[in-house]
Amino acid sequence: MSFFADKVVLVTGGASGIGRALGTELGRRGARVVFADLDADGAESAARHSRELGAAAESMALDVTDLEAFQQQVDGLTKSHGRIDILFNNAGIGVTGEFRDLPSEAWSRVIEVNLKGVIHGIQAVYPHMLRQGHGHIANTACVAGLVPLPMTSAYSASKHAVVGLSGSMRAEAAREGIRVSVICPGIVDTDMFDSIEYFGVDKQALLSPVGGAMMTPEICAQKILRGVERNRAVIVIGFHARLMWWLYRLAPRPFLRLIGLGFRLFRKQIQHRSQ
Numbered sequence: 001m002s003f004f005a006d007k008v009v010l011v012t013g014g015a016s017g018i019g020r021a022l023g024t025e026l027g028r029r030g031a032r033v034v035f036a037d038l039d040a041d042g043a044e045s046a047a048r049h050s051r052e053l054g055a056a057a058e059s060m061a062l063d064v065t066d067l068e069a070f071q072q073q074v075d076g077l078t079k080s081h082g083r084i085d086i087l088f089n090n091a092g093i094g095v096t097g098e099f100r101d102l103p104s105e106a107w108s109r110v111i112e113v114n115l116k117g118v119i120h121g122i123q124a125v126y127p128h129m130l131r132q133g134h135g136h137i138a139n140t141a142c143v144a145g146l147v148p149l150p151m152t153s154a155y156s157a158s159k160h161a162v163v164g165l166s167g168s169m170r171a172e173a174a175r176e177g178i179r180v181s182v183i184c185p186g187i188v189d190t191d192m193f194d195s196i197e198y199f200g201v202d203k204q205a206l207l208s209p210v211g212g213a214m215m216t217p218e219i220c221a222q223k224i225l226r227g228v229e230r231n232r233a234v235i236v237i238g239f240h241a242r243l244m245w246w247l248y249r250l251a252p253r254p255f256l257r258l259i260g261l262g263f264r265l266f267r268k269q270i271q272h273r274s275q
């Protein structure tokens, strides 16, 4: 029997990309999945698809920036299902550009969704998990939450905070029988790259060097579930992501010099193209 069979699982950002693939794979493995998203129609479409595959799936309209709504929805879910076993705090948005080009509103949006959305999720499920004496909270960060990368200061700040929050909580929660993991994928081929806000940089120019390194959301979802099943503290996904993390920990100064050099070359190329 699958580790996830009959588990009650809430996936935020479940309408698209990694969240949708995660929910679908969880449904295949016998979990009772709730696809939650700001995009209520997208969440229902993901749940319907999962039900067509034989899963017990439902959808939930949810804005993770709204703590009260998050708490109400989770309270309702635990009432109807009797418990909540796993929360995937997956919803997130992207913002890219050099710090000097990022408006304050972009900073606020990314912190509100990527960091406060994760905090709200924990605030909503943790009291239930403490009462149950079990549960798993899996927060999605990014490789940009482990290593410093240029053009991502706002996004990276939100994701570094999610990594710190998750590590800190893991130690506290373990003695209550609750597991906490943080998920750090490399580049995954999802709609996020269409919805990212690009400031002072062209989407094509930014993505063309990394296109070949993208993985599918389905492969990413399988690797996430393997990490969660094994209760990994930090689930780093993708060869390039693991290599960067390893290099940064092994030799931070040369790594930063290399990243700086890469950025200067990238900027030169862009200037050259626009002349």
Ligand SMILES: NC(=O)c1ccc[n+]([C@@H]2O[C@H](COP(=O)([O-])OP(=O)(O)OC[C@H]3O[C@@H](n4cnc5c(N)ncnc54)[C@H](O)[C@@H]3O)[C@@H](O)[C@H]2O)c1
Pocket (backbone or CB within 6 Å): 012, 013, 014, 015, 016, 017, 018, 019, 036, 037, 038, 039, 042, 062, 063, 064, 065, 090, 091, 092, 093, 094, 113, 117, 140, 141, 142, 143, 184, 185, 186, 187, 188, 189, 190, 191, 192, 193, 195
């Ligand atoms: N795609 C990548 O390369 C990549 C890499 C590393 C980490 N991540 C992270 O993975 C997570 C999922 O990203 P994705 O690539 O699947 O993106 P995506 O855009 O395909 O999906 C994100 C989902 O989150 C939802 N969402 C956005 N704001 C919300 C809110 N306030 N409340 C509820 N739902 C909201 C969107 O409607 C969307 O369905 C994000 O946290 C992202 O930062 C993505």
